[in-house]
Amino acid sequence: MDYRFSGRMNKLSGSATREILKLIKRGGVISFAGGLPAADMLPAAELAAVSDEILNSPRVKEIMQYDVTEGAPEVRAEIAEYLGDFGIHGIGADHVQIISGGQQGIDLSCRALLDKGDYALVEDPTYLAALQIITSYEAVPVGVKAVSDGLDLNDLEAKIKKYNPKLLYVVPTFSNPTGGTYSAENRKRIAEITAKYNIVVVEDDPYAKLRFSGSAVPSIKSMDTAGNVIYLTSFSKIVSPGMRIGAACAAPELLGRMTVCKQGIDVHTNSLAVAVIGEFLKRGIIKRHVEKVLPIYKKKQKLIVECLDKYFPDCYRHTNPEGGLFIWGKFEDAKLDTQALLPEAIETCKAAYVQGNVFYADGSGHDCIRLNFSNPSESDIERGIEALGRFFKSKIQSK
């Protein structure tokens, strides 16, 4: 059969991390590659109990019918209250659209705003799926330089003037891939600059609850005076990715457009999962669960930092995140191609990382790697980082 695929999707290859996951699934490989919460930390008992309760209540007949695209109003009201934790106040159910994971929020934002040939600014480096989504709408992602406290504001303004972008996509808290967090001042200036130039900010914030040290920084959305920020939250990293539940919060006009876009994709998000998340919020289960996981992630982050400092080459400079799931580093002046080396690293070290270049709009970053510390066990962190350290040292010496 001669399939006549859409030209739109020709530029896209599959997600690099999904391809690596396939290699890892063959077994025996320590994975620092995924973005997974620790498997033994999923709230399985609570999920089973609350689902069972809902399925055996009279509500089941209503929940198992079609719902409105926005999602159940009482759960949206719970989420609106929950968003207060991120500094977003004075909103109700009408400001919230339930989405099938945060990823769908990125897609709906791009679908609502981007036309072929439009530009979208992203942080360099950024979440690789955002690059794919922007490209799938035939728009062009352009990287904005990062500095220690967020975006380089001069570069942001220069790129705005040069490209006239319609949107800016950022992960300002415990970013994927770097683990970095923008300061409050940087966020305020981003809100001001984008409002001045009529640009929508897609603030993707799935990691903010995973802070294990330092103090919380308010969201960009909480500083939005022009109605130009779409805030995306997700329950994937704090409850379960398999539930596929997130929420978007934006000005009604923007949210309305996203809702129309969602109608054509999946009509509405899985109502049983939505109801479970509603109960989890109402009963404080999420709060208690996060309190239980954070010390474990903190310990693992400390351990991976110690191991990197002990086993990796001296030229390797890494971030030291105060939360989230990732640590990021660069082999300074070593000219390593971490993409080319990955299959050999998996083969010889039985450990996997994600190559840096997939997170850059222009495909640079070959000398960087992203490591996840939440999913591997403590003994695997020690073993895997030691093996990778030996591997990278041998590659640098043989140059």
Ligand SMILES: Cc1ncc(COP(=O)(O)O)c(C=O)c1O
């Ligand atoms: C920055 C970022 N946004 C969105 C997602 C997707 O999240 P979800 O499972 O809620 O769709 C991820 C997952 O890794 C992520 O890192």
